[in-house]
Amino acid sequence: MHVIETDKLTKRFGDFTAVDRISFWVESGEIFGFLGANGAGKTTAMRMFCGLSVPTSGKATVAGYDVYRKSEQIKKHIGYMSQKFSLYGDLKVWENIRLFGGIYGLSSKRLADKTDELLHTLNLENERDTLVDSLPLGWKQKLAFSVAIIHEPTIVFLDEPTGGVDPVTRRQFWELIYDASARGITIFVTTHYMDEAEYCNRISIMVDGRIEALDKPSVLKEMYHAGNMNEVFQSLARKATRGE
Amino acid sequence: MIAVRNLHKTYTRNGLGLKGISLTVKAGELFGLIGPDGAGKTTLFRILATLLLPDKGSASVCGLDVVKDWREIRTRVGYMPGRFSLYQDLSVKENLTFFATVFNTTLKENYELIRDIYVQIEPFKNRRAGKLSGGMKQKLALCCALIHRPDVLFLDEPTTGVDPVSRVEFWDMLHRLKKQGIAILVSTPYMDEASRCDRIALMRNGSCFTTGTPDMIRQSFKRPVYSIRSDKMYQLLGDIRSWTGAYSCYAFGDSHHLTLKDNAPDIANLETYLKGKGYTDVFIHPIEPSVEDCFMELGND
Numbered sequence: 001m002h003v004i005e006t007d008k009l010t011k012r013f014g015d016f017t018a019v020d021r022i023s024f025w026v027e028s029g030e031i032f033g034f035l036g037a038n039g040a041g042k043t044t045a046m047r048m049f050c051g052l053s054v055p056t057s058g059k060a061t062v063a064g065y066d067v068y069r070k071s072e073q074i075k076k077h078i079g080y081m082s083q084k085f086s087l088y089g090d091l092k093v094w095e096n097i098r099l100f101g102g103i104y105g106l107s108s109k110r111l112a113d114k115t116d117e118l119l120h121t122l123n124l125e126n127e128r129d130t131l132v133d134s135l136p137l138g139w140k141q142k143l144a145f146s147v148a149i150i151h152e153p154t155i156v157f158l159d160e161p162t163g164g165v166d167p168v169t170r171r172q173f174w175e176l177i178y179d180a181s182a183r184g185i186t187i188f189v190t191t192h193y194m195d196e197a198e199y200c201n202r203i204s205i206m207v208d209g210r211i212e213a214l215d216k217p218s219v220l221k222e223m224y225h226a227g228n229m230n231e232v233f234q235s236l237a238r239k240a241t242r243g244e
Numbered sequence: 245m246i247a248v249r250n251l252h253k254t255y256t257r258n259g260l261g262l263k264g265i266s267l268t269v270k271a272g273e274l275f276g277l278i279g280p281d282g283a284g285k286t287t288l289f290r291i292l293a294t295l296l297l298p299d300k301g302s303a304s305v306c307g308l309d310v311v312k313d314w315r316e317i318r319t320r321v322g323y324m325p326g327r328f329s330l331y332q333d334l335s336v337k338e339n340l341t342f343f344a345t346v347f348n349t350t351l352k353e354n355y356e357l358i359r360d361i362y363v364q365i366e367p368f369k370n371r372r373a374g375k376l377s378g379g380m381k382q383k384l385a386l387c388c389a390l391i392h393r394p395d396v397l398f399l400d401e402p403t404t405g406v407d408p409v410s411r412v413e414f415w416d417m418l419h420r421l422k423k424q425g426i427a428i429l430v431s432t433p434y435m436d437e438a439s440r441c442d443r444i445a446l447m448r449n450g451s452c453f454t455t456g457t458p459d460m461i462r463q464s465f466k467r468p469v470y471s472i473r474s475d476k477m478y479q480l481l482g483d484i485r486s487w488t489g490a491y492s493c494y495a496f497g498d499s500h501h502l503t504l505k506d507n508a509p510d511i512a513n514l515e516t517y518l519k520g521k522g523y524t525d526v527f528i529h530p531i532e533p534s535v536e537d538c539f540m541e542l543g544n545d
Binding site for chain 2 (some may be wrong): 036037039068083138160163164165166167168169171174178192193194195198199211217218228229230233234237238240
């Protein structure tokens with residue numbers, strides 16, 4: 001089954017085409033890296049996949065639901081996390097779990113069970129009443145990710161989850177991603193760290209609103225005669241002609 | 245241009261801050277602060293930019309004391325904080341004019357200094373700063389920080405959230421500014437950028453562990469490092485860590501980097517061990533440590 005499937009998906013703002021006829025699919029259980037320069041159209045595309053923005057034309061389904069007609073269903077079957085917005089720092093650990101669990105529609109019984117289970121697996125039982133702001137970054141990230149998948153979504157969207165994060169914490173975070181992927185959750189991730197592109201099963205690179213390349217990292221490196229993903233990215237993204 | 249001696253600052257809220265930092269930065273030097281979240285990088289910037297008072301120790305910028313001479317220092321430094329350095333509702337042009345006016349100068353007066361950067365944002369001069377993409381915002385913020393021709397630049401994670409192409413361009417600019425004699429103190433979570441600094445300080449928990457050129461720091465790395473690849477990379481990570489000779493093992497893009505324990509068996513033993521676990525196409529070879537390896541090692545000591 002394809003968790004995301006698009007056909008010539010397009011989004012225009014006035015005479016500006018932010019996303020230009022993209023057609024691709026994401027397989028169930030895969031870790032899919034969605035790369036592109038700032039302004040290439042990644043965020044606009046992600047907003048359409050999350051049911052937050054209606055496309056101008058083209059087709060797309062996410063978790064089997066149509067992005068035009070079933071955006072509310074989509075929201076129930078996806079998770080979302082970004083480095084910029086993930087948890088409320090001035091709420092306690094348990095309050096954050098409760099808030100997000102409630103938003104994702106968990107019943108209070110299930111929420112109570114889930115809270116205990118989560119605190120246990122994250123080893124945060126002693127931090128239940130701690131304000132999230134005073135947790136170390138690595139713990140915060142673990143919690144943010146766990147909360148984003150608390151309702152066991154089909155797919156989780158990670159928008160630059162490791163932006164500004166130090167090398168050690170970044171690697172710990174990727175181990176969480178692998179674990180979730182092994183449990184069958186499809187991962188859709190954007191990143192500006194090119195070593196992280198290597199950890200994806202497949203990646204796409206957007207340039208000027210179009211998907212210019214899409215394949216396994218090893219195939220792309222061969223195709224562009226590059227030693228690493230950074231070289232692949234640099235050679236593609238430098239072709240961009242439109243301003244940011 | 246910058247001299248920091250045994251600087252202390254404690255936040256009662258969480259116990260973080262600075263615990264005795266010392267460093268110097270010369271004119272025309274590009275100096276990098278590398279450290280995890282909570283290492284104290286932003287605190288150091290804020291003290292040097294005279295926005296925060298230290299508890300103990302001293303610091304001078306352009307030969308001026310950060311406590312006594314704060315007024316004078318503010319006219320001589322440019323500071324680009326991690327966030328909110330621009331007025332989102334003002335256009336590109338309005339932001340530049342605003343910062344120029346605050347420093348009692350004009351865009352024209354120091355145009356030569358910012359020209360390289362300004363020409364890239366000029367096509368968007370009427371766009372609101374809040375509507376610019378990440379890379380462009382950072383270029384505008386750098387322009388604003390440079391508008392009064394400062395002698396010292398403080399850049400707190402200027403390229404976080406910026407794509408790889410724009411990051412390379414941003415660092416090319418820093419190298420041109422440094423040639424004009426400006427001292428630059430910059431923090432970054434990107435290890436490839438650390439390698440582009442003249443000298444770097446590795447920071448953790450408010451202290452500075454090592455200071456030196458990126459080459460010196462690489463050479464001071466004690467343990468042998470190996471690059472390892474095979475067919476099942478994620479599973480491989482756990483299995484290498486369970487090997488008796490492994491001190492640490494981390495993913496580095498398309499390979500894993502293994503550092504050896506002091507009394508580790510011969511590396512051939514690892515190959516046998518991995519083949520025994522059913523791995524095929526195992527590829528092991530020794531490599532020179534990178535700055536990132538050195539940084540990761542800090543977390544283990």
